[in-house]
Amino acid sequence: MAFVPARKRFRVIVGTSLAAFTVLFVVDLRSGSSAPTASDTLDSLNALSSFLEVGNETVLFAAGNAGRWLLQDGFYHPDDQGALMSQDFASIRFSTGNSEPVSASLLLSAFPIDGSPSVGVTLSSSIDDLDLEVAGVELLTVALDGSSAQELTLTCRVGESQFDLDLGPDLRPQCLRVLELTVSLEGK
Amino acid sequence: MPMSRREKGVVWIIPPILSALLGMAVGPLSGFDLLNLRWMSGWVVLSGADGLNGSVAALLRTPWLHDGVISLLLAPGYWWLGPAVLGAVHGLLVPLSYACIRLCAPSLSRVGSATLAGTSLLTPLTLMHVGRETGHLVAGLFLALAAREFLANPEHGARIGLLVGLAPLVKVSAGLSAVILGFAFLLGLRGRSRVQFVTGVASVVWFGAFISSLILRLRIGKWSVIPVWGQLISAEIALGTSFLVLVLVGLAVGLPTITSGKQRPSRLIWLSPLALIVGTWTIAVWIRRAGVSDPRFLPPSFSDLIRQLFMLGNARVPTVLSDWEVLYVDNSRMLLVLMSIFAVFLFLRPSATHLQQRMLLLTVAIGASVVLIQSAFGYVRYASQSLALVPIAIGCVIGFSDGRRLWREILVFSLSAIIILPTFETNIWFRAPGMKAYDQASTLLLTEEEQLLNGLLPAESTVFLFGSSVRSAAPASGRTDIKWLLKPLYPEDLNLRTATLLYDPAFTRDLDKFTTRHWRFERCQTLRFENVSYGWCAMKAV
Numbered sequence: 001m002a003f004v005p006a007r008k009r010f011r012v013i014v015g016t017s018l019a020a021f022t023v024l025f026v027v028d029l030r031s032g033s034s035a036p037t038a039s040d041t042l043d044s045l046n047a048l049s050s051f052l053e054v055g056n057e058t059v060l061f062a063a064g065n066a067g068r069w070l071l072q073d074g075f076y077h078p079d080d081q082g083a084l085m086s087q088d089f090a091s092i093r094f095s096t097g098n099s100e101p102v103s104a105s106l107l108l109s110a111f112p113i114d115g116s117p118s119v120g121v122t123l124s125s126s127i128d129d130l131d132l133e134v135a136g137v138e139l140l141t142v143a144l145d146g147s148s149a150q151e152l153t154l155t156c157r158v159g160e161s162q163f164d165l166d167l168g169p170d171l172r173p174q175c176l177r178v179l180e181l182t183v184s185l186e187g188k
Numbered sequence: 189m190p191m192s193r194r195e196k197g198v199v200w201i202i203p204p205i206l207s208a209l210l211g212m213a214v215g216p217l218s219g220f221d222l223l224n225l226r227w228m229s230g231w232v233v234l235s236g237a238d239g240l241n242g243s244v245a246a247l248l249r250t251p252w253l254h255d256g257v258i259s260l261l262l263a264p265g266y267w268w269l270g271p272a273v274l275g276a277v278h279g280l281l282v283p284l285s286y287a288c289i290r291l292c293a294p295s296l297s298r299v300g301s302a303t304l305a306g307t308s309l310l311t312p313l314t315l316m317h318v319g320r321e322t323g324h325l326v327a328g329l330f331l332a333l334a335a336r337e338f339l340a341n342p343e344h345g346a347r348i349g350l351l352v353g354l355a356p357l358v359k360v361s362a363g364l365s366a367v368i369l370g371f372a373f374l375l376g377l378r379g380r381s382r383v384q385f386v387t388g389v390a391s392v393v394w395f396g397a398f399i400s401s402l403i404l405r406l407r408i409g410k411w412s413v414i415p416v417w418g419q420l421i422s423a424e425i426a427l428g429t430s431f432l433v434l435v436l437v438g439l440a441v442g443l444p445t446i447t448s449g450k451q452r453p454s455r456l457i458w459l460s461p462l463a464l465i466v467g468t469w470t471i472a473v474w475i476r477r478a479g480v481s482d483p484r485f486l487p488p489s490f491s492d493l494i495r496q497l498f499m500l501g502n503a504r505v506p507t508v509l510s511d512w513e514v515l516y517v518d519n520s521r522m523l524l525v526l527m528s529i530f531a532v533f534l535f536l537r538p539s540a541t542h543l544q545q546r547m548l549l550l551t552v553a554i555g556a557s558v559v560l561i562q563s564a565f566g567y568v569r570y571a572s573q574s575l576a577l578v579p580i581a582i583g584c585v586i587g588f589s590d591g592r593r594l595w596r597e598i599l600v601f602s603l604s605a606i607i608i609l610p611t612f613e614t615n616i617w618f619r620a621p622g623m624k625a626y627d628q629a630s631t632l633l634l635t636e637e638e639q640l641l642n643g644l645l646p647a648e649s650t651v652f653l654f655g656s657s658v659r660s661a662a663p664a665s666g667r668t669d670i671k672w673l674l675k676p677l678y679p680e681d682l683n684l685r686t687a688t689l690l691y692d693p694a695f696t697r698d699l700d701k702f703t704t705r706h707w708r709f710e711r712c713q714t715l716r717f718e719n720v721s722y723g724w725c726a727m728k729a730v
Contacts, residue, residue, distance in 0.1 A: 040642065043643055044641075048640075071714060075694065076694050
């Protein structure tokens with residue numbers, strides 16, 4: 001072993017100890033995130049409700065659009081085109097405020113679009129069911145019961161992945177991608 | 189041959205800078221290891237968050253100090269800091285490979301040596317790790333340092349041992365490469381250096397795990413058992429073992445070193461590659477029989493293993509898991525296996541010097557480690573730390589070449605091209621399908637999203653994190669008052685009436701693990717933040 005002078009050794013030991021002490025006890029990993037008050041919690045709950053409200057305009061599900069907040073369980077995080085179903089059951093929840101919704105039209109595509117077999121899907125609202133095979137892009141419309149709070153459910157037969165079908169590198173099982181939602185309101 | 193100042197400057201500064209820039213160029217939050225459970229496990233200890241019980245503590249049974257460093261890199265909130273630092277560290281593989289190649293093949297031109305060294309980061313798989321991944325290439329860095337010492341200073345057994353021991357500390361799955369290279373070093377070192385090597389490995393492997401466990405105990409306050417490498421052992425045994433390792437280290441340090449001049453070639457050295465091959469085969473069989481590998485990756489037969497190693501036919505790994513592996517076509521492992529076979533034959537040369545014997549042993553070991561991982565796991569990404577050493581193996585074999593210099597140069601450039609060519613076909617900006625693409629912002633949660641999430645997590649409450657992708661919620665929220673739990677426990681076990689659940693909304697089939705454990709979902713909402721989705725439920729005990 002090479003000889004290390006005592007002074008240098010001392011400096012190394014002191015320096016290492018100081019660095020370790022700083023790392024373990026001084027560095028505040030995330031300052032500023034304090035426990036919430038009751039009003040913070042209420043604000044958060046109110047915010048959640050407001051995110052779900054839709055009007056007459058078409059809602060987009062692609063990344064960066066506010067429509068992603070309508071996506072409930074069963075979807076991957078939205079990508080540039082829309083949101084891909086991650087399991088055979090998924091739902092979309094929305095509210096129309098004081099207006100009465102008459103129908104909901106959901107634009108969706110089979111995934112992947114090119115060269116893949118069609119995907120069997122069932123779109124349901126509280127009063128309507130639509131059952132069909134989707135190949136490519138399809139617009140599906142179901143009737144709604146008029147109440148302000150609505151939930152649409154999607155059931156699909158999950159198939160093989162792009163990778164399994166030799167169509168590309170994507171390993172996610174083939175299902176449906178939701179692209180847009182348009183809600184028709186009474187009298188509008 | 190000592191490097192000139194200019195050469196040192198070019199070799200040691202430019203590759204780390206380029207790697208750091210590449211790490212940043214890939215974009216914000218694209219480092220998968222920067223955001224997965226490693227962030228949480230390091231953060232939960234260093235931040236003082238109340239989450240060290242049960243399954244969170246289980247995350248920390250293996251050494252976590254490296255994860256702590258990752259958490260520190262993310263702490264200031266600058267997205268580029270992690271990729272830049274990691275990229276620069278990964279870039280050091282190039283100068284280390286260069287130094288090894290110059291030691292093995294000093295007659296090779298500097299440009300040829302540098303080109304070959306550059307390929308350590310230019311295979312598709314290693315390049316995709318630059319600045320994004322925290323373990324494999326860092327472990328490869330320690331192994332490259334050990335290789336350099338093994339070639340240049342075989343009398344420094346303790347130092348070589350320390351460096352080999354650091355590899356599994358930063359990445360447990362890099363341990364197999366460390367074992368095979370360590371075995372080769374043990375065979376290639378002489379006399380006292382061997383003893384010092386063993387004590388070097390033992391001390392760092394033991395104390396690296398022991399010290400991180402002690403810090404954990406300081407936080408939890410339970411001293412009866414100490415988790416060391418996943419095993420819960422009593423404090424007495426832990427202290428006794430520490431004492432024993434210290435005694436061994438003391439004895440080894442006291443041994444006088446032997447000088448390089450006294451290093452003579454061994455007559456029985458030709459047995460070394462045989463021992464390495466037998467050792468590798470034994471470990472591979474043991475791992476396969478132990479059933480620790482994912483059967484979806486394993487090559488079903490010997491011919492499949494050969495097909496994967498030589499990239500023959502459909503070389504894709506048949507897997508349903510999402511990873512970069514499916515896109516990865518590389519020629520480096522094929523060249524590595526060929527170099528290792530050459531090295532085994534070259535061992536039969538009676539005239540080999542001790543340095544040449546070490547060069548060959550190193551080449552065989554690097555090849556054996558890749559073959560071992562491919563055969564025992566069928567998953568070559570676990571061997572990334574060894575793939576980064578392929579140029580060293582090539583340099584070591586080329587160092588034996590008796591041919592004309594021009595031919596050697598042509599050979600080096602040809603082999604470098606063979607390694608690099610698939611990289612041109614690879615989209616290095618690619619984010620593997622199924623993996624989250626955090627590219628919309630520079631922090632995982634925007635400020636208002638962080639406030640929203642924090643509002644939904646009551647003060648001093650208990651929060652279950654269910655699913656691997658939601659573990660980032662703990663450090664991202666920055667909440668140290670919360671008790672973070674990973675396993676779905678009964679409310680009566682925790683003496684609780686209410687709790688919050690954060691889960692992965694993409695996969696909800698297993699949420700009944702809560703409802704069947706006496707919890708009722710009061711209100712649920714999927715939180716679709718800009719970069720990440722969390723499922724949230726307020727729960728009450730039934």
